[in-house]
Amino acid sequence: MTTWHLILLASIAVLAIKMLGYAVPPRLFDQPRPRRTLELLTVSLLAGLVAVQMLGGDGGIVLDARIPAVAVAAGLFAVRAPFIVAVAAAAATAALLRQLAGLP
Amino acid sequence: MQTDAERRAWRAGLSVVIATSAYGLSFGALSITAGLDLWQTMVLSALMFSGGSQFAFIGVMAAGGGIAGVASAAMLGLRNALYGMSMRRVVAPRGAMIPVAAHVTIDESTAVALAQPDARAQRVGFWVTGVGIWVGWNLATLAGALLGDLLGDPKQWGLDAAAAAAFVGLLWPRLRARQAIAVSAASAVVAASLLPVLPAGLPVIVAAAIGVVVGLTNWPARR
Numbered sequence: 001m002t003t004w005h006l007i008l009l010a011s012i013a014v015l016a017i018k019m020l021g022y023a024v025p026p027r028l029f030d031q032p033r034p035r036r037t038l039e040l041l042t043v044s045l046l047a048g049l050v051a052v053q054m055l056g057g058d059g060g061i062v063l064d065a066r067i068p069a070v071a072v073a074a075g076l077f078a079v080r081a082p083f084i085v086a087v088a089a090a091a092a093t094a095a096l097l098r099q100l101a102g103l104p
Numbered sequence: 105m106q107t108d109a110e111r112r113a114w115r116a117g118l119s120v121v122i123a124t125s126a127y128g129l130s131f132g133a134l135s136i137t138a139g140l141d142l143w144q145t146m147v148l149s150a151l152m153f154s155g156g157s158q159f160a161f162i163g164v165m166a167a168g169g170g171i172a173g174v175a176s177a178a179m180l181g182l183r184n185a186l187y188g189m190s191m192r193r194v195v196a197p198r199g200a201m202i203p204v205a206a207h208v209t210i211d212e213s214t215a216v217a218l219a220q221p222d223a224r225a226q227r228v229g230f231w232v233t234g235v236g237i238w239v240g241w242n243l244a245t246l247a248g249a250l251l252g253d254l255l256g257d258p259k260q261w262g263l264d265a266a267a268a269a270a271f272v273g274l275l276w277p278r279l280r281a282r283q284a285i286a287v288s289a290a291s292a293v294v295a296a297s298l299l300p301v302l303p304a305g306l307p308v309i310v311a312a313a314i315g316v317v318v319g320l321t322n323w324p325a326r327r
Contacts, residue, residue: 001170007144010161010174011151014181018154018206021188022197036326037319038186039278040287044315045183046211046275047288048295048308049156053268060300069265070272077276083116087123090269094262 064104069094109225116219117232120212123270124155125240130263131158132248138166142249149245153238154210156180156308159267163304172303179309187214194218194226208234215274283318283326290314 001009054070055061069090076086097103106114128149135145140162148158157177164173188209194217197205213234220226258264279285291311298307318324 003140003144003165006165006170006174007140007147007161008151010157010177011148013174013178014152014154014157014184015207017178017181018184018188018209019203021185021209022192022202022206024185024189024192033320033322036322037316038190040284040315040319041186041312042183042214042315043275043278043284043288044291044312045308046271046278047291048311050268050271050275051292051296051311052299052308053264053271055296056299056304061296065262066265066268069262070268073269073272074276077273082119083270083273084119084123086273087126087266087269091262091266094265095260096262098260098262 062104065094065097068097068103107222107224109221110228113216113220113225113229114232117216117229117236120216120233121236121240123266123273124212124237125244127155127263127267127270128241128244129248129251130258130261130267131155131162131241132245133251133258134159134248135162135245136249138162140165142246145245145249146242149242152177152181153207153241154181154184155241155267156211160304176304176306179306182309183211183312184209187211190214191217191230194223195230205230205234208238210234210237211271211274212237215277219277281326283324286324287315287318 050070054066055063057064072093073086073090076089081089131149132145135148135158136142140148148161152158152161154177157180160176160180161173164170164176188206191205191209191214195205208231213230216233217226217230220229275288279288291314294314295307295311298310301307302310
């Protein structure tokens with residue numbers, strides 16, 4: 001398969017999965033158990049994504065300036081800073097630590 | 105007349121739009137670096153439109169993964185189906201609006217919608233965030249792809265850390281109950297420890313089983 005085939009196949013798959021969510025009857029989620037499961041699944045996926053985005057790299061885990069940057073963002077979210085401020089502060093922290101302190 | 109809650113939903117949505125679109129720059133640049141051309145990069149942002157799936161796809165393509173890139177993108181996109189199940193209640197789209205709503209059902213539009221206090225504000229939050237990010241993400245992708253060479257390494261600008269921080273921001277409002285905090289800590293540890301073992305995309309999916317098991321059994325009990 002060419003790169004174009006893979007791009008179209010992957011895009012259609014992701015789009016079809018999104019449509020699938022709207023095809024499931026919402027009644028299914030009126031009970032506490034499925035609602036709790038759906039919420040905790042989302043929490044679980046987001047937490048996993050934080051870990052992977054913060055630590056992932058060539059050959060598995062890479063420890064670098066992303067860790068202090070995410071800590072700064074978490075501290076800002078804890079004191080209810082706006083989303084954009086916390087995210088920008090994380091980027092600035094990582095950029096400065098790499099530029100000035102020579103962190104990877 | 106807009107209510108206070110609707111105005112707050114607009115503001116929340118727009119600030120998420122700006123923050124999220126900004127790291128579309130890094131997607132555009134990274135996609136070119138991964139060997140895709142400008143059109144291929146733009147089709148991914150316009151048609152796939154799911155940040156995690158897009159990053160996973162180009163990551164695997166850069167490593168020469170081929171069909172594994174499709175699998176990774178689909179697995180990372182699975183959560184969008186779950187968001188769709190709850191957004192269907194919130195947004196209640198009809199007819200031709202169903203595929204439009206489905207297309208902009210992503211982490212950010214779902215999170216902003218669910219953070220609003222009433223039904224009208226939730227719909228405002230969903231559409232402002234979803235459509236706003238689609239426009240901003242595609243413009244930023246184009247800019248990132250064009251300026252990729254000038255920008256150099258996106259890491260130099262901390263864009264990789266910004267992506268991680270954005271997920272922290274989406275997770276934060278969900279961490280009120282101890283059960284959710286425990287689930288998120290366990291999921292992060294499991295995903296991280298599976299990073300060296302499993303192919304791209306899988307650690308997050310496996311870690312998500314923790315949320316499903318705790319949700320079904322309600323153990324440890326919600327507090």
